[in-house]
Amino acid sequence: xxxxxxxxxxxxxxxxxxxxxxxxxxxxxxxxxxxxxxxxxxxxxxx
Numbered sequence: 001x002x003x004x005x006x007x008x009x010x011x012x013x014x015x016x017x018x019x020x021x022x023x024x025x026x027x028x029x030x031x032x033x034x035x036x037x038x039x040x041x042x043x044x045x046x047x
Contacts, residue, residue, distance in 0.1 A: 014038040 015034065017026035036046045 011038065011042070014041070 012026070012028065015028050015030060015038070018029050019027040021027060032047055039046060
């Protein structure tokens, strides 16, 4: 699946933010394993 050219951050809905900077910037701590788990769910290649 080719990446979309639009700014689509729905990928991050699969993760829980660890903090926030201001009102709209969420901070995530993701391991390679976390990213690959969600990438498999979305039909994307592993990192």
